[in-house]
Amino acid sequence: MINLVWGLVFVLLAPAIGGLIAGIDRKISARMQGRLGPSIFQPFWDVGKLFEKENAVVNETQIFYAICYVIFMAFTGALFFAGGDLLLVVFALTLAQIFLVLGAYSANSPYSYIGAERELLQIMAYEPMVILTAVGMYAATKSFNVSDIAATTTPVILLIPGIFLGFLYVLTIKLRKSPFDISMSHHAHQEIVKGVTTEFSGPSLGWIEITHWYETVFLLGFVWLFFGFSPVIAAIAVIVVYLFELFIDNTNARVKWQLAVKSSWAIAAVMGILNLAALYFLNGGIS
């Protein structure tokens, strides 16, 4: 049931697609802010430039963690697009994220240190909802396998709308969008120093950018799963969701971590319990 070809396609193409999304993102954000904005290929030039820079480090282990971060994020996405087990995908995602956190810790610098702690807070904020999303998909389709969920004819979104809303909420955290871009923001106006990535520079920072592209594509794939029964609707939904996240990003300022954790947890608990309970009783008490 695992299709290695799709995994490989993801590993090869996702950076291109993710970079393009980032470019479009910047263009639209600029327009929302009344600017002209850069070319949609700008992210590629930026990252290309990073790779031409000297790899100056605080210590050697940083490079190792940055590489592990990109490898395991690519692994996570590949596993997802190859049709693997959704829970395993979620666990692999956590593993990848932990490498970024360890990289930030390793620098022994106050700014990246706070970035690391905040990144962990963010992980703690989104993790319950992500696990519940995987479980919700299972409750709706009776399978944890992405291949089965994507091929199902059940309108998953109609069965787990609550979980979809909860997932949208934490998607803001995962895409590093305001108001939840607490550990690292793409906007200069939010950030004094660049949070978790403060001590990364040159190629290491380039790898982290590429990882972010991988992650964006993977997360939008997650959104797709809710609408897998109809590719047309799914494609529209993915675009609308991303535009919505952009809109939120540009109309909100960063909040404190307390609010981020509390609100994500509240939504995960309420949506998770209500939606799973509804599904459970709809199925006549057999989960």
Place this chain on the structure above:
Amino acid sequence: MQFVQLLIFLILFPLVTALFMLVAKKEIERTWIVKLSAVAVALVTIWLLITTFDKGALYSPAIPAEPVGLVMFILEMLIAVFILYLGIRHRKYHVIALILVQSVMMIFYELTYAQSAAVTSNLFVDEFSNILALIIGIIGSLICVYSLGYMKHFHEHHATIPDKRNIFFFVMFVFISAMFGLVFANNILWVYFFWEVTTLCSFLLIGYTKTEEATNNAFDALWMNLLGGIAFAGAILWLGMAGNSVMGLDQLLVSGKAIALIPAALIGFAGLVKAAQMPFSSWLVGAMVAPTPVSALLHSSTMVKAGVYILVRLAPVFHGTVTGYALAFVGAFTFLIASGIAISKSNAKQVLAYSTIANLGLITACAGIGTYEAIWAAILLIVFHAISKSLLFLATGTVEHRIRSREIDDMNGLIVRMPKIAAMMVIGIAGMFLAPFGMLISKWAAIRAFIDAPFGFLFVVILAFGSAMTVFFWAKWMGKLLTVTSDSKRIEGEVDRSEWAALVSLAGLSFITTLVFPLLSVKLLEPFLLENYGQVAQLSQDNIIIMILMLFLILVLPLSILLPQRKHRHLAPYMGGRTTTQDMRISGSLGVQKKVVLSNYYLTRYFGEARLRPIGVWLCSALIGIMFIATAFRGVIL
């Protein structure tokens, strides 16, 4: 009947070693006796696995109950007298009251009902017993070996504490003997006897240092476990009064819920106490005052595992009852709340203690639900938790002796200062929460088990939140260890040989078990589940391959450091434009050089013990109340 001899050997041999420990005068004698017995016990547990492999549950017909039962009863009474004496000496009146009640119950049983009890076989072994025997035999032995080095340093560092290592090792081995007895006993009276011995042993080990705090905490552990013991004795009395002479675990499990539910709930209560579930979690946290190998032993292979062992054994009785669900919710909420409290703890051993309580909660939740998938998850949790947790305790103990602190913040940059031990600790932590290591596989199994169980979605939600908190407190500890502080000197020196041997073996075990876990599942867990539940749970082939792939990635990637690479330019971290040296010193006012000190987030305001513990205590007490009311309702009225 070879296996019966092996079982008896495993129960009696540590006892013989224990007696030798009492008389061993020289350190060298002790060292060799401990090492040789450790090897012997470990090998025999493996041999037992080989001889009983693929044979299902084996029951011993040979051993007559009576002379042994009488000896046990006499020993029980001696233990009671001993506890009574200690209670009077330390003026612990609640302990005196509890031990009197318990003794009266057991004497009453012995006089009234003992004759009518008919147990076909007193000892047995099946796959689950085998797994626990391996945990006790291998991990328990390794901890004893580690103790050799640790206790030597311990007494060098704490000159005021009287050196009673003879007694210490005596109790350690009695403990191991009792644990073997517990997992092999089929006669519930025997289980009870070994149960009480573990209570006494843990009491003696926790109070080893004889400081006021240690003595008080030891008595805390004692009174709670005596309370559990009373419940256990109540179960035995109930079985005696029921008059159908059910006194074997095997008979109890097949006797139907009408007979089994009440005694199972009572024994389950004893199990909850022993497994340190809320509201009884405080004894395990208090037990941290003991020398670190004791904590390792209590947390990984003995004591608390006795608690969850009996819960998992009785799981078929709990399955599908309100009693079982109440039990499962006690476990689930304990998991959630203990994980939260662990975030607020800065002391390494306390983090480990709360993490143990949390994981035992998860096992309890699985046992309470009692479906075949849940039991599969529970046994996996028991195995992997034992390995990772003992490794973490032992590594913490070694670090503590070197840096004289148990604070996680003091472990900053340990990878530079003590690279080998830090690596062991990182493996232990990774084993506790990261894919593809054991505990994560088990949690995965638990999620799948919960979602398929009736009302399981509630448990899934609890598990999702609990495991998010788990990630937080483990990752921040791991980050502390892996911080590279370029100025630090290596202070590792020569790690004691016996300590090192135990650490490396456990670290190796955590990799190997992750690798061979599919084998473990197919060859041991599935036959056990098939026999008891008629169904098996497993991971699909694809997932196993992916996990192994991840494991190899994690093993291979660190080796990339060995590759020849360009030397990169090193810069000082960014400090807001301040002049900073490479070793993170900044100039303060009046030309004072200040060192930058970084501390983790502990979020005490949100996750502090004072805030969360009362919630857990009340919630879980209420649930235990519900458990008994529901049991009584079903057992007595219906």
